[in-house]
Amino acid sequence: MILTSILGFILIVFSFILKAGNPSFFKLVNPLKYIGILIVLLGVISSLFVQVSAGNVGVKSLFGEVQPTILESGLHIVNPLMDVTSFDIQTQNYTMSALNEEGAKTGDDAIRVLSADGLEVVIDLTVLYRVLPTDAPIIYKKLGVNYSDKIVRPVTRTRIRDNAVFYDAVALYSSKREEFQTRIYTSIEKDFKSRGLILEQLLIRNINLPNSVKTTIESKINAEQEAQKMTFVLQKEKQEAERKRVEAQGIADYQRIISSGLTDKQLQYESIQAQLELAKSQNSKVIIMGGKNTPFIISDK
Structure with a gap:
């Protein structure tokens, strides 16, 4: 913005130099002068407006003196001679x-x-x-923009x-x-x-x-894993032994109950029932032999 105004001022001065130095360039004097004035006006007007982007604040300084107030994001009208530095207030890493x-x-x-x-x-x-917005002028004054x-x-x-x-x-x-x-x-x-x-x-x-410490840690972890694995195996074996003990105890109890509850009459009855079932087979013949009515079953197969 300031450069634009300076350029316009140079054109104005140059037009007066041409006018004073060589009358043959008189036709160029007025256009150059008007163009210079227009450029100066554009530079001054544009310097009045400053836009601060979203997620930023503007830090103002006038001839090197930092102003304590900041400009929020948006469009602002400022002193044309004021320099505005944008500060990022978003999260940075x-x-x-x-x-x-x-x-x-x-x-x-x-x-x-x-x-x-x-x-x-x-x-x-x-x-x-992130930068604290209200402290941006202090940061700019003491550290500049390279605070990271x-x-x-x-x-x-x-x-x-x-x-x-x-x-x-x-x-x-x-x-x-x-x-x-x-x-x-x-x-x-x-x-x-x-x-x-x-x-x-x-x-x-x-x-x-360090590699030596890593090796020690890995060895310790491996040892702990092996110990946990062995504990699991022992627990499984213990459970299996308990299962077998319970199973054996159940069989023993069953045999004890059967042996104490069966009589000769009951055994003879059960035997007769089994023989009758066998006799019903179409491929078998029943022959009774012996003195205790014990049949022998001869199959035709």
């Missing part, structure tokens, strides 16, 4: 990762910390944050290193991971707030342990 092209910086940008037992632990992390590299990155890395020393490497990897994340969230949130930033979420994406 800053990732520090060991993988190339995944983090905010190219290459290995993971956070390396020392645990309480002196082991190096590598942490991949994502920070979700000046505040988000160094504060996050420092607080993680400060808090990691209270935990063993294995605890960070397993049982104390959630506690560690809560602890560093509280610490970083406080630092961000004092600088006009709001910490929304802190995501520990990955925790990498």
Whole structure:
């Protein structure tokens, strides 16, 4: 906008130079002068209007002096000499990762910390944050627009290193991971707030342990799984033994009841009934022999 006004002013000055220097260019003087005036007016008018995009606020500065008030999203009329810088107030993320092209910086940008037992632990992390709109002028005045590299990155890395020393490497990897994340969230949130930033979420994406520690953990996990498997097998065998004991006891009880309840008369009756059923077969003949009326059944098959 200012450049447009300057260009128009140059055309006006040039028209007067032509008029004074060479009368043969007199026909060009007025058109150049009018064009210059028109350009100046367009530059001034356009400088009066500033549009702030959705999800942003405008920070005003006049000759280097930052104004304390902000411009909300929308169209505004301002001093033509006022400079307006747009600030993003939506949620932003800053990732520090060991993988190339995944983090905010190219290459290995993971956070390396020392645990309480002196082991190096590598942490991949994502920070979700946003700018507090009312503090945008202060941030612009003290930090400029590159606040992510000046505040988000160094504060996050420092607080993680400060808090990691209270935990063993294995605890960070397993049982104390959630506690560690809560602890560093509280610490970083406080630092961000004092600088006009709001910490929304802190995501520990990955925790990498030294290879020696990984091997120890894997061995321990395998041993625990084998122990659980053996416990299951023993329980199954115990249940099977109990089943067999109950089954044997049932058979013994059945035999005891049968042996105590049957008489000779009842056995003879049951025998006769069975023989009668056999005698009904079309392929059999019944021959009675012996002194105790015991029949022998001879089949024709």
